[in-house]
Amino acid sequence: MKILAAVEGAAGVLSVLFFALLVASGWGLMAGYVPSAAEAFDSLLYWRQAGGWGAFLRSLHVHLASGLVLAGFLHLLARFLRGAHAARPRGWWLAASLYLLILGLCFTGFLLPMDQKAYWGTIVRLGIIETAPLVGPPAADLLRGGPALNAATLPRFYALHAAVLPAAAGLLLAWLLRPVLRTGRQRWLPWLGFALAGTVAAYLLAAAVPAPLELPADPADSDYVARPEWYFLWLFQFGKYVTAVPWVESLILPVAGLGLLFALPYLPLRRRGRALLATTWCAAWLLLTALALYEDRDLPPKLDYERAIVARAADHYQEHCYDCHGLNGHGDGPQSRAFDLEVPDFAAAAFWREHDRDEMRAAIRDGKGEDMPAFGDKLEPVAIDALITFLETSFRPQEGG
Amino acid sequence: MHLGDRTMTRRRFLELWQTLLAALAGAAALPPALFWWRSARLPAGPEEGTWADLGRARRLKEGQWVARSFAVERRDRWRQETLREVVYVRRRGEGFDVVSSLCPHAGCRVRPRDDGGFVCPCHRSAFDGDGRPLEGPSPRPLDPLPWKVEKGRLVVRHQRFRSGVAERQVVEG
Numbered sequence: 001m002k003i004l005a006a007v008e009g010a011a012g013v014l015s016v017l018f019f020a021l022l023v024a025s026g027w028g029l030m031a032g033y034v035p036s037a038a039e040a041f042d043s044l045l046y047w048r049q050a051g052g053w054g055a056f057l058r059s060l061h062v063h064l065a066s067g068l069v070l071a072g073f074l075h076l077l078a079r080f081l082r083g084a085h086a087a088r089p090r091g092w093w094l095a096a097s098l099y100l101l102i103l104g105l106c107f108t109g110f111l112l113p114m115d116q117k118a119y120w121g122t123i124v125r126l127g128i129i130e131t132a133p134l135v136g137p138p139a140a141d142l143l144r145g146g147p148a149l150n151a152a153t154l155p156r157f158y159a160l161h162a163a164v165l166p167a168a169a170g171l172l173l174a175w176l177l178r179p180v181l182r183t184g185r186q187r188w189l190p191w192l193g194f195a196l197a198g199t200v201a202a203y204l205l206a207a208a209v210p211a212p213l214e215l216p217a218d219p220a221d222s223d224y225v226a227r228p229e230w231y232f233l234w235l236f237q238f239g240k241y242v243t244a245v246p247w248v249e250s251l252i253l254p255v256a257g258l259g260l261l262f263a264l265p266y267l268p269l270r271r272r273g274r275a276l277l278a279t280t281w282c283a284a285w286l287l288l289t290a291l292a293l294y295e296d297r298d299l300p301p302k303l304d305y306e307r308a309i310v311a312r313a314a315d316h317y318q319e320h321c322y323d324c325h326g327l328n329g330h331g332d333g334p335q336s337r338a339f340d341l342e343v344p345d346f347a348a349a350a351f352w353r354e355h356d357r358d359e360m361r362a363a364i365r366d367g368k369g370e371d372m373p374a375f376g377d378k379l380e381p382v383a384i385d386a387l388i389t390f391l392e393t394s395f396r397p398q399e400g401g
Numbered sequence: 402m403h404l405g406d407r408t409m410t411r412r413r414f415l416e417l418w419q420t421l422l423a424a425l426a427g428a429a430a431l432p433p434a435l436f437w438w439r440s441a442r443l444p445a446g447p448e449e450g451t452w453a454d455l456g457r458a459r460r461l462k463e464g465q466w467v468a469r470s471f472a473v474e475r476r477d478r479w480r481q482e483t484l485r486e487v488v489y490v491r492r493r494g495e496g497f498d499v500v501s502s503l504c505p506h507a508g509c510r511v512r513p514r515d516d517g518g519f520v521c522p523c524h525r526s527a528f529d530g531d532g533r534p535l536e537g538p539s540p541r542p543l544d545p546l547p548w549k550v551e552k553g554r555l556v557v558r559h560q561r562f563r564s565g566v567a568e569r570q571v572v573e574g
Contacts, residue, residue, distance in 0.1 A: 038480065120509065124523055127507025130565030131540070137563060141441045147572035148561055151478040152440065220470060220485035222502060222510040225522040239524060239538070246506065246538040246565070377472070 006191075008078035011071045013195040018068040019102075019173065021199065023166060025061040028053070033112070035158035037151055040114040041216040045305060048213055060206035065106055067202055069231050072099045077282075080264065081274055089265035094176040096261050101169040106229065108161035111154065117302065119217030120226035122157075123149065128239070132251035215308045216382070225299055234288035237295075309382075313390035316383060320375055329395035341371040346395035360388050443478075451475070451559045451574055453486070455499075458555040461492040466513050466530075468502070473559045486559060488546060489513065497550075499557050500532050500543040508564040511543065519543065540567040 032054050034043045047054025076095060079085050085092035111122045126144060130136045145152035218224075228236045239249040269277065303311060317325075324343050326333035331343030344351050355363075364384050367374035379387065453471035461467065466489045473484050487510065491498040502510045509523035517530035526537030533542045547558040561573035 038482075123508040127509075127564040130563065131506070131538070132565075136565060140565075142437065145437075145441050146443055147563065151480040156437075218485075220487055222468065222487050222512065224510075226509060243524070243526075243536070243538040246540065250565075 004078045004082045007074055008082060008084070009191040010194045011075035011078060013191040014071040014198045015068060015075055016173065016177070017195045017199055018064050018071060018202070019169070021202070022061060022064050022068065023170075025057045025064065026162060026166070028057045029061060030162060035112070035154050037114060037154050037217075040112060040154060044113050044213060045216075048210070048305075055210060056206055059209065059211040060202065062211035063205050063209070064202055065109065066230070067198070068102055069106065071198075072102055077278060081278055083271070083274065086265045086269075091176065091179075092265055093262060094172055098169060098172045098176060100258075101165055101172065105161060105165050105169070106231075108157045108165065110229070111157045112161060113213055114154065114217050115214040115305070116217055116221065116224050117212075117214050117226070119219070120221075120224050121228065124226045125228075128246075128250050131246040131249075133247055136247070136250060210304075212302070213305050214302055215305060215312070227296065227299075230289070233292040234285050237288040237292035309386040310390060310393075312383065313386040316379060316387055317390060320378065321387075324371070329391065336371075342369060343371065346391050347397060349397050352392070352396050357388055360391075361385070364388070452549075452556045453559055455488075455490060455555040455557055458492070458497070458550050458553055461490055461497070461555065463492050463494075466491045466498075466517065466519075468513070471557075471559075484559075488557060489519070489543075490555070490557075497548050497555060498531075499546040499548045499555075501546055501560070501562065503544070503561065503564070504539060505541045505544060505562065505564055506537070506539040540565065541569060544569060 032043060032047050034040055044058065047058065076099060079092065079095065107125065110125075111118045126140045126149075129140045129143070132139070141147055143153075143156065144150070145156045227233075235249065235253070238253065239246070242248040267273075322333055323335040324333045324341055325331055325346065326336070326343075329346030331345050333343070335341065336343045344355075361381075361384055362368075363372060364379065364387065365374060365376040365381075375384070451473050453473055455469045455471060468487055469490050470485060470487045473486060475482060475484050477484075487502045489500050489502055504511050504521040504523065504526055506521065506524055506526050509521050511519040511521045511526070511528065514520050514527075518535065519528040519532070520526070521537065521539070524538050526539035527535040528539070528543055529535055531542075532545070534540075544560070544562045546560055549556055559574045560571055563570040563572050
């Protein structure tokens, strides 16, 4: 029992601290983020590549969110195992509602970077919501601000993530903490040191491990495989077993789960019963999560922007350039040899002296001379830039070498 | 302080204030709530009848699905943008089959399989060579798109459909 009280206290204090730090780092991020489909990704990429506090704040925000999902869960679990949920039902309902708001904050925050993961992940989540009969489509429309993802969707998610949900969570938190603060019971004081240690750990983690940012959202991409965050993998895996009736995942399970969560104080569970229920839930969670990870073991890893852009440029070279420019950029591809085309040699130092980036950009976009076709309708400007970087890093000879 | 016969106690005074504040908060929340609700009912995407050119009709392979991408100009609320889209096309004699590449389950893009069918990488919905669902959670077949041949070129209508529902419902185009 003592250890459970310790976990409840430590996880509770840690959750409150993480929430406060998330609010603070969120305020920082708001000063450098533009909630527009056209600029959201670019604004985050700018701070990421500039390094410094902007990049650090985003990493901190992302890691703290994962930490809060975990700490909040541990707090609820310990509360339940101790039987505190039945002794003080109102506190349980408040804490459970607060946890749901936190999951809502994760859901809405997930879209904000507008990278591939955010875009396709949100498409899938809204699609799953839509499978719920009757309530699904209107709920998805309300979240999205229309029958399909549109320019107003990101501002909506941003408003929910940065104003509506934090305000609601703050009110609930104040309500939840009222008895603690009013009675002046300071049972939480011993855990303050623990919480400080957790905070330091979060800061160190944020400094060491940058938050992931993938390629910018590409609605035409047919290769991206969307996967949920780690804490929703279990639901994703569960969905695979009820494919005949998809709304078991989107409606029955959430309603039953929420019903059970809020009815827990009324269930006549003794200590053994509570332990059994909690163990079953944790075991099911672990099993489903492990199965989901195992079944995805052959999935290509999700690359960060910097690595993905180079990998994609290599693919584009293979697809569009290789035929004429050749394997090593000498201009000796099968097509140019067969038809005696005029193709420059990327491996010659003279080429890089005579052509600057703007010239190459224009040549790729609009074509050049008799033989170089235009690729402006096949490659986005970002992809053209990446392609030039790829050519430069792969073929340009070292100066003075 | 007296109001009629009833004495205004401190408790009653505070209760009145609380009710008034709650009513004010409700009144303040109404216009934003209405905006959220009403603006979600605006239609999305380009106006009806946006057609895209898929190239020379004769050059498409007989009886084999190929991916074709195209770009449509669209007005997305306040934003003018070029949307790139991918569809699968198959020639059948003089006619064509054109299907959207978006999975009717949750909106990921399906991929062609070696056996001529399709599979969605997200939740493993599988479809046969005619787009009918074989297994997985997809509630309906792949969505066919209207097409026509103009001056020897195949053009398709850009459309998107609501995912997750059994009945096909156009949400864009």
